[in-house]
Amino acid sequence: MQLLKLMEGYPDIPKEVIVKEDVLLKGLSFSDSALSQSYQEKAYYLFTFDPDNPEKVKSRGRVIPQEIMIYGGPLNLRNTVIQSRHSLSSPYRVDLVEGELYLLLNDEPLARVKLAPKPSYYGRTLSNGMRVEEVAPAIYWGETADVTAFRICEYWNVNQQCKFCDINENFKSWGYLRDKLGAVVPPDLVAEAVELSSSSVKRYLITGGAIRDYKKEVEFYLNYVRRTEESLSRDIPLRLNVQALRREDLEKFYELGVDYYHPNLEVWDERLFSLLSPGKERNVGREEWLRRTVEAVKIFGVGNVSPNFVAGVEMAYSDAFPYGFRRVEDAVKSTSQGIEYLMSKDVTPKFDTWGLEPRSWLGMSGAKAPPVEYYLELYRSYLELKKKYGMPWPGGLGEAGPGVSKVPASGFMDVSN
Numbered sequence: 241m242q243l244l245k246l247m248e249g250y251p252d253i254p255k256e257v258i259v260k261e262d263v264l265l266k267g268l269s270f271s272d273s274a275l276s277q278s279y280q281e282k283a284y285y286l287f288t289f290d291p292d293n294p295e296k297v298k299s300r301g302r303v304i305p306q307e308i309m310i311y312g313g314p315l316n317l318r319n320t321v322i323q324s325r326h327s328l329s330s331p332y333r334v335d336l337v338e339g340e341l342y343l344l345l346n347d348e349p350l351a352r353v354k355l356a357p358k359p360s361y362y363g364r365t366l367s368n369g370m371r372v373e374e375v376a377p378a379i380y381w382g383e384t385a386d387v388t389a390f391r392i393c394e395y396w397n398v399n400q401q402c403k404f405c406d407i408n409e410n411f412k413s414w415g416y417l418r419d420k421l422g423a424v425v426p427p428d429l430v431a432e433a434v435e436l437s438s439s440s441v442k443r444y445l446i447t448g449g450a451i452r453d454y455k456k457e458v459e460f461y462l463n464y465v466r467r468t469e470e471s472l473s474r475d476i477p478l479r480l481n482v483q484a485l486r487r488e489d490l491e492k493f494y495e496l497g498v499d500y501y502h503p504n505l506e507v508w509d510e511r512l513f514s515l516l517s518p519g520k521e522r523n524v525g526r527e528e529w530l531r532r533t534v535e536a537v538k539i540f541g542v543g544n545v546s547p548n549f550v551a552g553v554e555m556a557y558s559d560a561f562p563y564g565f566r567r568v569e570d571a572v573k574s575t576s577q578g579i580e581y582l583m584s585k586d587v588t589p590k591f592d593t594w595g596l597e598p599r600s601w602l603g604m605s606g607a608k609a610p611p612v613e614y615y616l617e618l619y620r621s622y623l624e625l626k627k628k629y630g631m632p633w634p635g636g637l638g639e640a641g642p643g644v645s646k647v648p649a650s651g652f653m654d655v656s657n
């Protein structure tokens with residue numbers, strides 16, 4: 241089996257990470273009996289992350305679980321949380337075997353499975369009659385309340401959207417899950433929902449699409465932070481996921497209560513950044529993005545500025561996009577240069593494993609996902625650089641380590657503690 245060969249070839253990488261990355265890349269399906277269990281349904285709050293198109297996923301009749309946890313089984317795996325990405329053509333399936341849930345690989349049991357349990361705050365009602373989870377669903381196995389304040393992105397209006405992103409398509413396909421909400425979620429409702437969730441989660445996240453007018457974007461997201469922080473009765477940390485902003489504006493966010501800042505760079509290579517994130521390139525520019533990211537450490541502190549990379553997208557390649565790296569070693573070398581640059585400046589980058597969504601530009605262009613080896617090489621390199629620069633794990637993502645991390649969309653924090 242290919243997985244076992246990888247486990248032999250990468251003895252320093254936990255086997256859980258190898259399984260996790262393969263499942264994230266290939267997606268997984270659920271049998272009808274698995275979907276008849278009790279679980280937390282996937283929120284479809286920002287992107288679909290599914291390799292299948294939304295019609296196929298919706299035809300399942302019930303929304304799939306937000307996350308699964310694999311454990312035990314023939315490989316005796318430690319608890320490992322994995323974001324659910326639906327694919328009917330994946331070799332992975334969650335099914336009941338003699339009454340117990342298993343992750344099957346090509347119909348053979350590989351690990352036991354728990355489906356993400358419904359958080360205790362789910363089902364509570366907001367003042368407008370909506371359920372709290374429609375505004376602040378949980379991710380990270382219930383540890384993080386996730387607010388998508390702006391459910392679309394303005395770069396799509398001018399054909400400058402990131403080529404790996406399906407935010408507007410997600411809104412079109414899954415927006416009905418919150419049919420009382422438009423593209424902009426009212427800030428008072430967010431404040432109310434986060435307050436209700438705060439008894440159960442360890443932190444919350446405010447995220448959403450980009451607004452092209454710089455001042456408007458700053459004011460838009462500041463308003464959410466202000467209203468929510470003012471009305472929170474408990475002090476829970478706040479992660480903010482917006483574009484790279486100027487120092488004077490980041491100071492306002494910090495003063496209002498933002499603890500962790502994610503100015504997502506997406507990809508390191510200069511040419512690929514301009515091709516894959518044309519809106520960010522034209523509105524801010526890569527050099528300025530980096531300058532603002534590095535400067536943000538002076539405000540938020542070491543470990544609290546963590547731009548995300550869409551790991552693997554630097555290998556995006558198709559007839560319509562013949563620019564990505566063809567060899568794993570070149571892709572890892574490029575991204576490692578980025579990690580090294582950032583860590584040398586006290587920035588702690590993080591990753592999401594690229595989910596090749598069919599309605600993203602790259603999905604429509606016929607691009608293929610990278611091999612699992614890419615991720616194993618990348619995490620090796622990340623650990624080496626983390627050690628070399630004495631960097632902590634990115635703040636706001638919870639604890640790190642095999643059997644411990646709850647980061648759902650990447651195995652990079654399951655690698656080591």
Ligand code: SF4
Binds near residue numbers: 393394400407450517
């Ligand atoms: S900035 Fe890029 S990744 Fe973010 S929502 Fe807009 S298009 Fe998507």
